Amino acid sequence: MTNILLKVENLEKYFPTGKRSFFGKQEQVLKAVDNVSFEIKEGEIFGLVGESGCGKSTLGRCITRIIDSTAGSITFDGENITEADATRLKALRRQMQMVFQNPHSSLNPRMTIRQAFSEILKVHGLAKGKETERMEELLEKVGLPSNALDRHPHEFSGGQLQRIVIARALLVEPQFIMADEPVSALDVSVQAQILNLLVKLKEELSLTILFVAHDLSVVEHVSDRVAVMYLGEIVEMADVEQLYKNTLHPYTKALMAAIPIPDPNANRVDLILEGDLPSPIDLPEGCRFASRCVSCMEVCKKISPSLKEINLGHYVACHLYE
Ligand code: SF4
Numbered sequence: 551m552t553n554i555l556l557k558v559e560n561l562e563k564y565f566p567t568g569k570r571s572f573f574g575k576q577e578q579v580l581k582a583v584d585n586v587s588f589e590i591k592e593g594e595i596f597g598l599v600g601e602s603g604c605g606k607s608t609l610g611r612c613i614t615r616i617i618d619s620t621a622g623s624i625t626f627d628g629e630n631i632t633e634a635d636a637t638r639l640k641a642l643r644r645q646m647q648m649v650f651q652n653p654h655s656s657l658n659p660r661m662t663i664r665q666a667f668s669e670i671l672k673v674h675g676l677a678k679g680k681e682t683e684r685m686e687e688l689l690e691k692v693g694l695p696s697n698a699l700d701r702h703p704h705e706f707s708g709g710q711l712q713r714i715v716i717a718r719a720l721l722v723e724p725q726f727i728m729a730d731e732p733v734s735a736l737d738v739s740v741q742a743q744i745l746n747l748l749v750k751l752k753e754e755l756s757l758t759i760l761f762v763a764h765d766l767s768v769v770e771h772v773s774d775r776v777a778v779m780y781l782g783e784i785v786e787m788a789d790v791e792q793l794y795k796n797t798l799h800p801y802t803k804a805l806m807a808a809i810p811i812p813d814p815n816a817n818r819v820d821l822i823l824e825g826d827l828p829s830p831i832d833l834p835e836g837c838r839f840a841s842r843c844v845s846c847m848e849v850c851k852k853i854s855p856s857l858k859e860i861n862l863g864h865y866v867a868c869h870l871y872e
Pocket of ligand 1: 799800801837838839840841843844845846847850855868869870
């Protein structure tokens with residue numbers, strides 16, 4: 551049986567807005583992540599997808615403890631890390647690494663790649679006396695020559711820089727990588743190369759990856775399982791094959807319909823999202839997707855649907871399936 555590496559239970563991240571409600575008593579809060587629960591198995595790529603502002607990046611940052619969550623718990627490798635102190639966090643940083651969207655802002659432009667990598671090895675006390683060997687080994691793993699070490703970030707293309715950022719993350723031999731939109735800032739022509747690289751590294755190094763993206767077609771390419779987020783909540787979660795072949799939630803169906811198909815004769819029913827997106831500081835009482843849902847019923851406006859397992863491993867939060 552595959553072990554669970556990461557367990558997120560009832561996680562919340564609320565941001566105070568500084569504004570008061572209409573009656574002036576309570577401060578309004580933005581519910582970026584609201585009661586989210588899921589697990590990531592060891593060795594899998596878990597895709598987290600949704601529109602901009604749905605809370606997926608905030609969720610990733612809570613999990614890796616870049617920011618503190620408001621409530622709920624995060625268990626990593628059997629340990630509750632929700633309130634880990636500074637000493638424990640330093641050790642955790644080795645096990646949990648991050649790769650962000652823009653590789654240009656992830657690297658110091660004044661430092662050579664050797665200097666940037668050396669700093670990390672020094673902080674973690676790794677590869678003493680064998681620093682160059684270790685750095686070259688990692689560059690080779692991500693498909694770059696060893697002479698890249700003595701160059702500065704501006705001498706590389708966006709795709710090469712993202713490879714360097716991935717190599718830097720791997721320097722400390724992490725178990726888990728949170729990749730937050732790692733190909734969104736890259737040319738389409740190099741996106742597939744970086745995605746293939748992530749899949750190859752996952753296999754070779756037994757990595758577990760949380761892959762955050764707004765594009766369902768990108769997520770499909772790399773993920774083993776996928777969760778779809780809408781306004782701070784997970785609305786559907788399943789194995790990648792089930793999610794793409796048997797899409798259940800009306801929001802996921804709309805996202806699927808937005809994926810461009812290169813064949814002009816392809817027979818597809820277009821589902822265009824209409825209606826207003828509710829404000830995350832003034833969420834509706836019932837289903838958060840009700841104002842844009844083509845299948846909305848009376849019950850949807852009053853009662854919020856909870857995430858339930860409809861088929862084995864396939865979860866959906868929608869009154870259509872109750
Ligand atoms: Fe649509 Fe109702 Fe399902 Fe929400 S609960 S997605 S409004 S059918």
